[in-house]
Amino acid sequence: MTAAHNVIELIGNTPIIELPQIDTGPCRLFVKLENQNPGGSIKDRIGLSMIEAAERDGRLKPGGTIVEATAGNTGLGLALVASQKGYRLIIVIPDKMSQEKIFNLKAMGAEILLTRSDVGKGHPDYYQDKAAAIVKDTPGAIYINQFENPANPLAHETGTGPEIWAQMGHDVDAMVCGVGSGGTITGLSRFFEKVNPDTEMVLADPKGSILADYIDTGELKTEVGSWLVEGIGEDFIPPICDLSRVKRAITVDDAESFQTAREVLEKTGILAGTSSGTLIAAAIRYCREQTEPKRVVTFVCDSGNKYLSKAFNDYWMFDQGLLKRKTYGDLRDLISRPFEEGGTVTARPSDTLMTVYSRMKLNDVSQLPVMEDDQIVGIVHESDILLSVYEDQEKFGEPASIAMSKGLETVDASANIQELMPIFDHGHVAIVKNGDRFSGLITRIDLLNYLRRSAA
Numbered sequence: 001m002t003a004a005h006n007v008i009e010l011i012g013n014t015p016i017i018e019l020p021q022i023d024t025g026p027c028r029l030f031v032k033l034e035n036q037n038p039g040g041s042i043k044d045r046i047g048l049s050m051i052e053a054a055e056r057d058g059r060l061k062p063g064g065t066i067v068e069a070t071a072g073n074t075g076l077g078l079a080l081v082a083s084q085k086g087y088r089l090i091i092v093i094p095d096k097m098s099q100e101k102i103f104n105l106k107a108m109g110a111e112i113l114l115t116r117s118d119v120g121k122g123h124p125d126y127y128q129d130k131a132a133a134i135v136k137d138t139p140g141a142i143y144i145n146q147f148e149n150p151a152n153p154l155a156h157e158t159g160t161g162p163e164i165w166a167q168m169g170h171d172v173d174a175m176v177c178g179v180g181s182g183g184t185i186t187g188l189s190r191f192f193e194k195v196n197p198d199t200e201m202v203l204a205d206p207k208g209s210i211l212a213d214y215i216d217t218g219e220l221k222t223e224v225g226s227w228l229v230e231g232i233g234e235d236f237i238p239p240i241c242d243l244s245r246v247k248r249a250i251t252v253d254d255a256e257s258f259q260t261a262r263e264v265l266e267k268t269g270i271l272a273g274t275s276s277g278t279l280i281a282a283a284i285r286y287c288r289e290q291t292e293p294k295r296v297v298t299f300v301c302d303s304g305n306k307y308l309s310k311a312f313n314d315y316w317m318f319d320q321g322l323l324k325r326k327t328y329g330d331l332r333d334l335i336s337r338p339f340e341e342g343g344t345v346t347a348r349p350s351d352t353l354m355t356v357y358s359r360m361k362l363n364d365v366s367q368l369p370v371m372e373d374d375q376i377v378g379i380v381h382e383s384d385i386l387l388s389v390y391e392d393q394e395k396f397g398e399p400a401s402i403a404m405s406k407g408l409e410t411v412d413a414s415a416n417i418q419e420l421m422p423i424f425d426h427g428h429v430a431i432v433k434n435g436d437r438f439s440g441l442i443t444r445i446d447l448l449n450y451l452r453r454s455a456a
């Protein structure tokens, strides 16, 4: 091995690993670790192929501008390649996207244009229409558009496919793929058509997407659901997406996708993203229903480190109703961070206000219960700290006991849910006790989460 001189040289040639730790019935399951691309996902491949195609056909000139509408991995793949090749990159993204993604793109040198997420195709503020308009108004700019760009599937036909074929010793019975733009499944379909038409192409689709139904019935459903898994599933069939070789589709819901990503980490040590959870869950189901041994390949498309605060955060999983936990049939079921499980973030009366403030920021909460020997003796809200330090910042060094409120609104775990509203009306949080033991806090958002879970 010799040293590379540019990250672009490290795109592709990702490893494949078998997952014998997972029960796959008579089959053997392999995953290609696309998270090991330098930009962290399978989309580095198309970032490179689409930019190089535009260079070759003369549309992209030195110092030119690339525009794309995406909040996802394609933006990162393009940013990686654009920065190394000296292009300006403008990414248009809907304003509901997470701050993390925006920070990541900005740090890689992309210019970010936020646009409305509450409008659809055809509206001038819809992110794809906006991207097209920017291209029109910017001399030397090109719209790379992964959904219509033939260099997207080509990257998989000429890169991903041959790599898999060689790594698997020319022996692959089935490929399980998701569809975002359709680049992967289209490129691989074309590659396997040439080298081994018997390789079965299997679609893994999030529940709510229209694609699986299209494979099963040939019809496009009109009602589209919603799903939390990112990067795959569609409400339309993208122009570059050719599903003609896909005869089998497997639908996976969010709960199974997230659970599978967690299990894969526990059993194999691979930190995979949530869409990889969908792919691996579908691949496992496919493997287990076979009656003959088969060699099945799927992907780890990106890393789970992007989803640590969601799929790998038990509290978020409980809040979303994606993870079950012990229920009591009383108000304790509304507590998102139970004290008995060590979940509640607390302070001691002697902790300084600086400590309490730092702990609130770290845990993204606005109040902390103050505990003395497992008994709650007060609550410090951020407004209590503000009142204490507003005129004298030296007070950050004072103990929590001087700022905390002692007028606590306590409810017994057995109380009726209606008893929470008057407490919230007073601007307080509800302190839940089970007998004389502190169980945890219920805030307005906990009640909202509970009501949403009950409605689902």
Ligand SMILES: Cc1ncc(COP(=O)(O)O)c(C=O)c1O
Binding pocket: 042, 073, 177, 178, 179, 180, 181, 182, 183, 184, 185, 230, 231, 232, 273, 275, 276, 279, 299, 301, 302
């Ligand atoms: C995160 C993520 N992005 C993209 C894709 C595939 O996208 P495309 O259809 O655009 O090739 C996958 C496939 O599973 C994925 O998991």
